[in-house]
Amino acid sequence: MSLLDDIIDGASDDAVSTSNLLRKVQVAAARLGAEDVVTWTRNELNGYTSIEALPPYRAAQYVTVEGVFSGPMSSMAIHSLPRPTDDQSDWTMWFQAIFVQPVAELEGLAASEKAAQSEWPPAVVKKYEQTGAFSLSLHGLFRVHQKVSPQMLRGLIDSIRNAALDFAVALQVANPEAGSVGGPTVQSDSAVASVVTNYYVTNTITGHGNNVAAGERISQTSSVTVGDREGLQAELTALGLDEAAIEEFTAALDADGSVEGPQVRSFLDRVKTGAINVTTDVATRVVTGQLTTLGLEYLDKL
Numbered sequence: 001m002s003l004l005d006d007i008i009d010g011a012s013d014d015a016v017s018t019s020n021l022l023r024k025v026q027v028a029a030a031r032l033g034a035e036d037v038v039t040w041t042r043n044e045l046n047g048y049t050s051i052e053a054l055p056p057y058r059a060a061q062y063v064t065v066e067g068v069f070s071g072p073m074s075s076m077a078i079h080s081l082p083r084p085t086d087d088q089s090d091w092t093m094w095f096q097a098i099f100v101q102p103v104a105e106l107e108g109l110a111a112s113e114k115a116a117q118s119e120w121p122p123a124v125v126k127k128y129e130q131t132g133a134f135s136l137s138l139h140g141l142f143r144v145h146q147k148v149s150p151q152m153l154r155g156l157i158d159s160i161r162n163a164a165l166d167f168a169v170a171l172q173v174a175n176p177e178a179g180s181v182g183g184p185t186v187q188s189d190s191a192v193a194s195v196v197t198n199y200y201v202t203n204t205i206t207g208h209g210n211n212v213a214a215g216e217r218i219s220q221t222s223s224v225t226v227g228d229r230e231g232l233q234a235e236l237t238a239l240g241l242d243e244a245a246i247e248e249f250t251a252a253l254d255a256d257g258s259v260e261g262p263q264v265r266s267f268l269d270r271v272k273t274g275a276i277n278v279t280t281d282v283a284t285r286v287v288t289g290q291l292t293t294l295g296l297e298y299l300d301k302l
Contacts, residue, residue, distance in 0.1 A: 003028050003179040004168045011165035018157055019045060019104045025164050028171070028179035033186050034196045037167070040204060044160060047102040055204050057159035060096040064115075064147040067128075069139035077136055081144065084133040094124060097148050099156060110153035120144040163204050170195045194293045226300040235294055240278040249291065259295040268292065 001009075007024050010016035022041045029037035040055070048054055069077040083091050097118065099106065109116045120128075120143075129141040168179075174191040177183040186193040224232050229250060236246045245267075252263035259268075268291060270276045 002172075002176070004172045004176075007164055007168035007179075008172070011161045011168070017104070018107055018160055019102075021161060021164050022103065025167065028168070029196075031179055031181065031183060031185075032171075032192060032196065034200070036200045037196060040200060044103045047105075048100040051098060051100065054098070054100065057156055057163075058099045060093075060098045061152065062095055063097045063149075063152070065095050066145055066147060067125075067134070067141050068143040068145075069136045070142050071136070071139035075139075077139055079134070079136065081128070081134050084128070084131040089127075091128075094120060094128075095146075097146055097152075103157065103160060106153050106157055109148070110150050110157055112150055115147040115149050116153070118146040118148070120146075163199070167195070167199045170199060190297065191293055194296055198292075224294055224297040226298065228298070232294060232298045236291075239290055239294075242277070245276050249295075253295050253298055257299065259292050259299070264295065 003024060007021065007028065010021045010024065022044050026038055026041035026045075029035075029041065043049075043053060048058070065081045066078055067081045069079065071077065083095050125141060125144045128144065129135070135141070171178040171192065174195050175184050175189055178189075178192050178195075184192050186196050224235055232253075233246050233250060236249060241249065249264075249267050252261070252267050253259075256262065256264045258264070267276065271278065271291065
C-alpha cells in the first residue's frame with residue numbers, strides 16, 4: 001500500500017487517531033514540497049499560535065454561557081446568560097469559543113460525554129453582573145463558564161479528517177505516485193500543484209471552492225500556454241468534449257477570468273452530473289479535475 005492509501009484508509013477508520021493521520025499527511029506533503037500543507041499539519045498537531053492563522057473550520061462559534069449564582073442559605077443556581085445588548089462594550093468574544101488547541105487535546109475533550117467548560121476571569125464576571133443583562137432575585141453572580149459540547153468538537157475533528165481524506169484522494173487521482181519517495185512534486189507536476197493549491201488555499205484555508213482531482217493524463221502530457229485559445233480547445237477535444245461544450249467552456253473562462261466564476265462552476269457542475277457529455281471512459285470526477293487544471297493553465301492561475 002502507498003502512503004496515500006494509508007491516509008485514505010486511516011481517515012475512514014475511527015481506530016486511527018487524527019494526530020497519527022495528520023503525521024502521514026505531513027510526510028506526504030514534505031515529499032511533495034508542499035510547504036503550506038506541512039505548516040497546516042504542524043499547526044493542527046501542535047496548536048495554533050495566533051487566531052489569524054485559524055482555518056474556517058476552527059473559527060469562533062457561539063456557545064452556551066452559564067452563570068453560577070449564590071443566594072441565601074448557601075443556595076446555588078445555574079442559568080444560561082444572554083449577551084448584553086445595551087452596553088457599549090463588545091461581549092462577543094466571551095460568548096464564542098475559539099479553538100487553537102492541538103487536535104489531540106480536542107479529541108480528548110470530544111471523547112467525554114460532558115461538555116467542556118472554559119471559565120471567565122473574575123473581573124469579566126463582575127463587569128457582566130454590573131450590566132444588568134441578567135440577574136436572579138436575592139442571588140449574586142460569582143462564576144461564569146462557556147460550555148462546548150462534545151458534538152461540536154467531533155464536528156471540528158471530522159472536518160480535519162475529511163480534509164486529509166480529500167487531499168489524499170485528489171492526489172491519488174492526479175498522480176498515483178504522489179507522496180512516495182522520489183515521486184512527483186509541486187514543482188515538477190502541474191496537476192499535483194493544482195491539487196495542493198486548491199486543497200490548501202481554496203478549501204482548507206479560505207473555505208471556498210471545490211476540490212480539484214486532476215487526472216494522470218494532465219499531469220504527464222497536458223500543457224496549455226497562457227491565453228492560447230486554440231491550444232486549450234485542442235486539449236478539450238482530446239478530453240472528449242464536443243464543439244458546443246468546448247466553445248461554452250472557453251467562453252466561460254474568458255468571461256469569469258477564474259475557475260471559481262459562476263459560468264465556469266455551472267459548466268463543471270453539469271459535467272459532474274452528466275448533463276454535458278464527455279465521450280471518454282474516464283470518470284467524470286477525473287474529467288472535472290482535468291478541466292479545472294486546463295483552465296488554471298489557460299488563465300495563468302496555476
